[in-house]
Amino acid sequence: MSSSMTQNAVLPGPNHVQVRVSVAGINPHDQRARDIGVPIAKDLPAVLTHDVVGKVTKLGESVRGIAVGDRIVTLASLLPGSLQNGIQEYTVADADALARIPDSVSNDEAATLPTNTIAPLAGLLGKLKLPTPWSSDVTDSERENMTVLIIGGGSSCGRFAVQLLRLARIGKIVVVGGNEPELKGFGATHVVDRHGPQDDVLGRIRGLVGDNLIYALNAVNPPEGQLLALNALSNHKQGALARLVLGPVDESKVQGKRAGFEVLNVFSAIGEDAVCKSFWAHLSEYLVTGAIKPLGYTVKAGLTADNVNEVLDAYRDGKKVTKTHVHF
Numbered sequence: 001m002s003s004s005m006t007q008n009a010v011l012p013g014p015n016h017v018q019v020r021v022s023v024a025g026i027n028p029h030d031q032r033a034r035d036i037g038v039p040i041a042k043d044l045p046a047v048l049t050h051d052v053v054g055k056v057t058k059l060g061e062s063v064r065g066i067a068v069g070d071r072i073v074t075l076a077s078l079l080p081g082s083l084q085n086g087i088q089e090y091t092v093a094d095a096d097a098l099a100r101i102p103d104s105v106s107n108d109e110a111a112t113l114p115t116n117t118i119a120p121l122a123g124l125l126g127k128l129k130l131p132t133p134w135s136s137d138v139t140d141s142e143r144e145n146m147t148v149l150i151i152g153g154g155s156s157c158g159r160f161a162v163q164l165l166r167l168a169r170i171g172k173i174v175v176v177g178g179n180e181p182e183l184k185g186f187g188a189t190h191v192v193d194r195h196g197p198q199d200d201v202l203g204r205i206r207g208l209v210g211d212n213l214i215y216a217l218n219a220v221n222p223p224e225g226q227l228l229a230l231n232a233l234s235n236h237k238q239g240a241l242a243r244l245v246l247g248p249v250d251e252s253k254v255q256g257k258r259a260g261f262e263v264l265n266v267f268s269a270i271g272e273d274a275v276c277k278s279f280w281a282h283l284s285e286y287l288v289t290g291a292i293k294p295l296g297y298t299v300k301a302g303l304t305a306d307n308v309n310e311v312l313d314a315y316r317d318g319k320k321v322t323k324t325h326v327h328f
Contacts, residue, residue: 010083010090012060019072019093024086024326025051025111025297026308029078031315039078048308049086049326050076050268051114052093053107063095071107073283074098075114078268087303087326097269097276099283109294111325112156113283117292118269120161120217121279123242124148125168126272127264128215133167134278144171147209151229152219153178153191156295156323157244161217162186167291174208176201176228186293198228205232214239223247226263230254233261242266297323 012018030048032038040046056070066072074093076084083092101110124130130148131138148165152158153175159182165173166187175183177194184191192204205213205228214237216229222245231254233239240262249263269276286292300307303326311324
């Protein structure tokens with residue numbers, strides 16, 4: 001198919017823009033999509049990846065504030081049947097789910113952001129209802145008195161979660177796992193060693209939060225590993241865990257929650273449109289000021305099946321993977 005035919009196949013509708021893709025970012029959920037069909041099994045053939053960077057080539061009706069030629073970063077929709085995917089020459093993007101990339105930020109730096117900021121954003125500010133950075137409804141004193149626990153601080157979502165909490169001016173940010181100097185540079189107030197028996201790790205957390213923790217985010221652990229966060233929640237206040245990895249939790253192993261607890265499932269931005277729309281509107285500013293800092297990445301030059309499958313296989317096999325971008 002020629003470039004012009006490909007371009008014409010993805011014309012933007014109202015409030016959308018067409019994008020000539022420069023960089024597509026691969027994430028662990030792309031491996032699950034390839035291997036077990038989540039969430040695309042009923043909509044094959046499908047195009048993978050949702051972290052997209054490129055240049056705007058056409059504007060749909062009613063689009064404002066974006067021009068042809070702008071470099072943008074966007075999170076493609078995860079809904080089945082969406083045309084907003086990354087590993088293709090041209091795509092479309094929702095004008096409410098993109099941001100201009102400032103000159104000080106490279107394409108690859110921008111491509112580290114979409115999935116790994118929006119997922120924790122939806123968990124922390126959407127599901128847990130923590131105050132947004134741009135809201136004036138909560139005072140700085142109230143924010144300072146809030147405590148949030150993050151499990152999986154070494155993951156991309158965990159590191160961006162810390163930055164989002166600092167941006168929201170949360171007073172105590174307790175993180176389990178990850179590089180302590182890096183996380184404290186991002187805004188963590190306490191970094192807990194994740195090694196050793198779970199009871200020991202729980203004791204370290206409890207030594208910092210006491211019996212008052214009501215907000216927790218699981219960034220990367222499967223359900224068995226989520227018990228640590230659930231047991232760290234307060235016994236006398238109802239707490240909640242927002243989690244980015246879904247599956248049944250053995251609640252018989254959660255002890256002492258006299259006031260009960262909630263487990264809140266996060267599936268990217270779905271259901272949190274207002275919070276995410278506001279974040280996208282502020283993202284360019286946050287990048288310029290350094291309030292949000294991109295993470296590390298590696299590059300695969302050329303859109304080939306081998307390049308993509310090599311990364312997906314590494315995720316499948318449990319290998320350590322640096323965020324990988326495909327260049328077109």
